[in-house]
Amino acid sequence: MMKSFLQYLGIEPERYQMAWISGSEGQKFADVMTHVVDEVKKVGPNRKLREEHE
Amino acid sequence: MNDFTNKAREIAKRLLADGTVSVVLGWEKGDEPYASAPTAITELAEVDRLIIDEYCIHEIAALLTDYRDGTDKVAIFAKGCDVRGIIRMIQDRVIPRERLHIIGINCPGMKDPNEYARAASGFGKAPAAEIAAKCQVCQNPNPFIYDEIIGDLQKVEPSNERFASVEEIEKMTPDERYNFFAQELSKCIRCYACRNACVACNCRTCIFDESKPQWVGRSTDTVNNMLYHIIRATHVAGRCVECGECERVCPVGIPLMLLNRKLVKDVDELFGPYQAGLSLEDDAIPPLSRYRVDDPDEFM
Amino acid sequence: MKVLPLDKLREALNIMANDAEVYVPMLRDDISGYFQWADNPADELALDLLNTYLSPKNVVIPQTEPMYKFKTSKQDVEITEVQVREGARIIFGIKACDLKALENLDMAFLTMGFEDEYYKARRQDLTIIAQACYKPGPACFCEGMGADRINPAADVLIHELENQDYAWEAKTSRGEELTAKIAALMEERDVTLPQAEPQSRKVDMTGVSEKLAEMFEHPVWDDLSSRCMNCGICTYVCPSCYCFDIQVSNRGEAGNRFRCWDSCMYREYTMMAGGHNPRDYKKERYRNRFLHKLQFFNERYGANLCTGCGRCVILCPNGVNIIEVIEKVKEVKLDA
C-alpha cells in the first residue's frame, strides 16, 4: 500500500521496497540489499521529497 | 428544520433530567445566521441553546475524544456521517457503545458555515455552495446505528463517482503527479486542523506531537509538509470514513480527500470492498487493524 | 491630492521592487495573503479584497526561519549565524487592524529586556503603505480594539476611490521618499474620498481584562472550550500571535537551527521532557489563548493582543468566536 501510495504521489516505486527476511536468511538479506541498490541505481539520484541544504 | 430543533431539545431535556446522560453533544447558534457550532450541554437550563439547522456540518464525533477518560454517559446528535465516525471511535476503543446515547439525524445535506463565513467576509472570492460539496456525494445520510432518531429517511442517489477524482490523478505521469501534490501541499501551514477534525485521528498521543524521536520536521517546507501528509493519510488508511471533514476544515484549501480516497481505493482493491464505520460487527473492523492468515503481502 | 491610477499600479510595484522586497495582498487558489511581489503574470493582486485570510505577519516573522548553521566534526562544533537579508522592505495595502497587530509584535519582540535580532532586521527598514478601510466586513471589530481604520499611522496612506484608483498621501519622510520614486506615475487630481460605512460589530473592552483576572478558575471555560478542537488555525492566521518554536534540522555533520511559528493550542507546546504538562487539557490551552490575548498581554504591555481583524472568527472550522467569548465573559456574574 505504501508503495502504491508513493507511486501515486509521483515517487519512483523502486525507492520503497519490502521483503520478509528471517534472521537466519543471511544470503537472502544480502541478495535483497543488492537488488535494492541495483534498482535504485537504475532510477538515479532522488530529486523528489528532498530537503535542500546548501 | 425547526421541528428538528424542538425535537432535539425535548430529547436532551429528557436525557439530562432523568440522568441517562451527563452531557449532550449537539450544536448551538453563533452570532450570524450561518454560524452554527458544536457544543457540549451539561445543564438542563442550557438545553434551549441546542439547535439543529442546515449548517450543522461538523463531524461532531471527533469531540468524543474529550470524553475518553470518563465513565459518564454521553448523548450525541449524529448525522449519517457522524454515526460512521462514532463507530470508528467505538472500534478504536475511544469510548464504548454503552457510554453513548446516539440520537440519529436523517440528514438532508448541510451547508458549510465556513464557506458562508468566508463568502461574507470579503477576504476571498469563492461563493458558498447551497449544499456543501461533501454532502452532495454523501451515500450515508441516514444513521444506521442509533438509540432514537429524528427526521424522515433521506433518499440516496447512488453514485459511481467515489474514486473518479483519484482515477484522474492516476492518469497523470509520475512527474505531473509529484508536481501537483508538491504544489498543493506546499500551501500547508501545519495547523493540524485536518488531524484534529478527523474521527480516525483519535490517538491519545499523536506522533506529530512527539519529539523523541521527532518523526517529521516542523519546518513548513514542501518536503516536511509532504511527509506530514503522507504519514497522516497512511495512518488513517482503511479507517477513514470519507466524511471529507479534513478537506472542509483546511484553511488553505488542500484537496486532502485525494490522498485519503487513494488509500481507501487501495484497501478496497487489496482486501475486497470495504467502507469504514458502517458496522459494529466484529468482521467490520478495518482490514489493516486485524490480522488474517490470507492477508495480501502488499498490505504494507 | 496625488492619485495613483489603478492601471499604473503594477508599474508602481515594479519600481518599488527594484530596491526593496515588496509585500502585496494577492490571491492564490482563493487563499489571500501578503506575498512578495515579483510581477508574475499568474499573481492576482487582491487589493479589491477587504483583507487577506493569511495575515501579513509573515513579512516580519516568516513561518520558518533559519537562525544559525552548524558543522560538527567529532567533538567540535562550529556555528555561523544566518543573517537576515538587510535592506528595504515595503508592505503595501495593509489595513489598520493588521497595522495595530504589527505594533503588538513590536512590543513583544523589541521591548521588555531583549530585542529579537531577526525581527529587528526585518522590521527596521520597513515602509508601511496602509490602506484606509471604508467598508468593513461582518467579522470586523477593529474599532472595538482601538484601531483607527480610516487614518492609521503609516508612512503612506492610500484610499481606494470610486473608480478604484488610489488617492495617495505620504505621511512621513520615509513615505515622501518612496512617493518621489513613483511620482511620474501619479496624477494630481481633486478627489472625493469615500464615505466610511459603520462597523456592524461593536465590542466594548472596558473592564474585560480586569474581570478576566478574576475568572481563571471560572466554569465558563469548560463551556466555551467545548467546541474547540485544538487545531492551530486561529493562531496561525492571527496577525498578533507571535509564539514560536526553536528546532533543529540535522543532516549528519551539518544542519541548522531554525525557528518556526508555534501554537499554544498544541499539547506539545508546553510539554516538558519529563512528561509534566501544565496545560495538558484543551480547556487549559483554550483559556491560555484567550487570556493571553485579552488579559496577560494587557498586563504586560498595556494592549490587547487582538486587533479585531476577524480572521479567526471567519476561519475557525468549529465556530470559536472571540467576540462571543468577550460577550460571555461580560455576562458572567462574579460573586462579590
Added chain:
Amino acid sequence: MHDHNHECSCKDHGQTNPLVPTMVKVQKIVDETSDVKTFYVVGENGIPFKVMPGQLAMVSHVAIGEGMFSVSWQDDDHLQFAIKRVGLLTDALHEIEVGQTLGVRGPYGNGFPVEECKGKDMLFIGGGIGLAPLRSFIKYCFKHREDYGKIQIIYGARSYDDLCFKRELFEEWPQVPNCEVYTTIDNAEDQWAGNVGFCPAYLEEINPSPQGRIAVTCGPPIMIKFVLQALEKMGYTDEQVITTLEMRMKCGIGKCGRCNIGSEYICLDGPVFNLAQLKKLPPEW
C-alpha cells in the same frame, strides 16, 4: 511612530544576538546518580558569562537541540549544570565525553534574592533533581558564610541512588559550621539508615521555626505544592517562602510565549518567586 522604550540588556551578555549560543567545552563530567550527571563547562576565556544563584542558561548540544537548565554552580573558571536524563536532548548529553563542544546562552531569569536573605537563617527543601538550583544558593551561602545564619538542608529523593551530589551532601556540607543536612528517601532500603518518607512530612517533623528564617524549595511540582502547604501550616509568611519553578522554555528572552504563568514569563520574571508573588499567579505550573 513605533518609538517604544527599548531597554535592551543583550549587550551586557557580550553577544549581539541573544538567541545564538557561545561555544564552550566540557571540562569534566561527574556521575551523580544513575540518571544525573554534572557537566563542567568552560568558554574560550573562562566562564562564558556571570551567573547568580538560581539563574538559568540554555545548554545546546548543537546538532540535537537545546534546553533550559538551572546553573547548579558557577565557579571562577567554569559553570556547572546538573542534568537529569529525561528526554531527547538529555539522553544525548549523557552520551557525550569530556572535550565535547556545547553551546550555552544566558544567563536568564531573576535568580534567588541573595541580598534580601542576608542575616537570615536559611532552610532549603529540595526533591530529586530540584536540589540542583538550590545548590547554587547553598554554595553561595557557604562562600559568604558570615552573611547568613543557620543553614538547614532537607533533601529527599525516590531512593538512595537518586540522591544527587552525595559527596557534598554526606561529607562536605555537614562539616560547614552551623549547617544541618537532613536526607530522606521515599521507600525503605536495606543499606539506608536515614529517614524514610516524603519531603513535606519530614519537613513538618523537623519543624524549623519561622522565626528569622527564609525557606527555599524546589522539586517536582507536586512536592512543591505540599511543601508550600506544610510551610504555611508551620507559620511561615508568604514572603518567607521562596520557590523556583520550571516550565518549558525555548527562547529564554520572553518572546516565544510558552513559559508564561499568567502574565509572568518564567525565563524573565522567574524562575524564582516568593509565595506572595506565586499566589497572585494562576495555579498553572
